[in-house]
Amino acid sequence: MEQKVSKYIIIENDIIESIKRGELKPGDKVDSESVLKKKYGVSAITVRKAFNDLINEGYLYGVQGLGTFVTKKQMIRGLTSISFSEELLQQGYKIDMIIDSVEEVTNKDIAEILHVDSDSTLVCVKRVRLANNEAIAYHTSYISTEKLSLEQAQTIKTTRSLYKTFAKYNLIPTWVNENYSVKEITDINVLNQLSLKKGCPSFFVKRMTYDSMDEIIEYAETYFNKDWYSVTVNIKA
Template sequence: MEYKVAKYFQIEQDIIAAIKSGQLKPGDKVDSESVLKKKYNVSTITVRKAFTDLINEGYLTGIQGLGTFVAKKQMIRGLTSLSFSDELLQQGYEIDMHVDKIELITNAQIAEKLTIDPEQPILCVRRIRLANGEPIAYQSSFVDSRLLSLEQAQTVYDTKSFYKTLAQVNVTPVWVNENYSVREIGNVEIARLMNIRKNTATFFVKRLTFDQRDEIIEYAETYFNKDWYSVTVNIKM
């Protein structure tokens, strides 16, 4: 006995097959509702049902006023490693980092987080993290300049890793405390570097990094592109 396949399911399977075969790539726009209605001889409701299912399953993403697109593969943070780079590599991404600026600053609020004197110069390294050639995060790391000097920090251009640069001066992160929230990017330059619009909502992460003596060695702030980033936490009872 033959069973009729629901039209919405057929649309879903055809789109999934096109994605898996590479015919549709992340970021590609899929056919519009009107095109699919004619192609499959179905109603608007049927096409919207297919789109809704595929969006919920993570295959597609809808952008109001622009259309429906193949979703980008997200970097899923398992919170199992101190190194963001290591987690990306474990998930098969090609990674890179572009340094935005390295500078000495004084900032009373950040100094308080680092538990140092308000007038003590702080080394700041700002960089853009890339996965598969696309910007996914903008990170700013702050450390006491007595731990890492402006000159020593220049090696980050070669190491492509802030923690490897710290390791060169025998500063070793052991554990971190992270706070997650949602924050819009109001800085035009940061938004440009992340290739997103100003005031776009992002995951905003504040991190305190500790050494083996439980002393704070770094305070960091990171904007993550929400289209590329998610967090998974396993809780055992």
């Protein structure tokens, strides 16, 4: 005997299919509760159940007094690749970056992380990660000038990738250690680059990149726009 599918599931599936086909795009308003009640011949409770499920699953969001809208597509980090750019490409995003600055600095605390003398010169590369032409992350990377000179680091302006720049000068990352937390963004420049308001919470990631000899190549700090970023971790027994 064929099992009857609940009406709210039919509504959910139809909306999801409309999103996948591109008929409903990020920011589009979906049909109102009254329209869907009439279209599917259901009660308000059934429509609200469908909306609540789709909001909880990240497909929709509601604005009181205005309606229900399609959410932006998040970049879901599966932690499957060392390269953030590669993960974006695998998910079908068009990627690019804006180089904010490439300069030499000194920083005692970061020099200690990089296992160099406290007064050593470091290369600092700051850039904005773009996905589908929207700013989703602000990266700040530090590399000892013993490994990468300022002149060499400047080639990121043509390679458009820090890891391609590393490869150009025989720096081969093989593994990384990342620490995730939630942190308010107070740096005005970062806020402006990500088009966010002061005090906006973000995913904050500290990252240390190592080569095959377990020598540290890079220390990086990244602010991710929370509306564009989530992390999925698979754990096996």
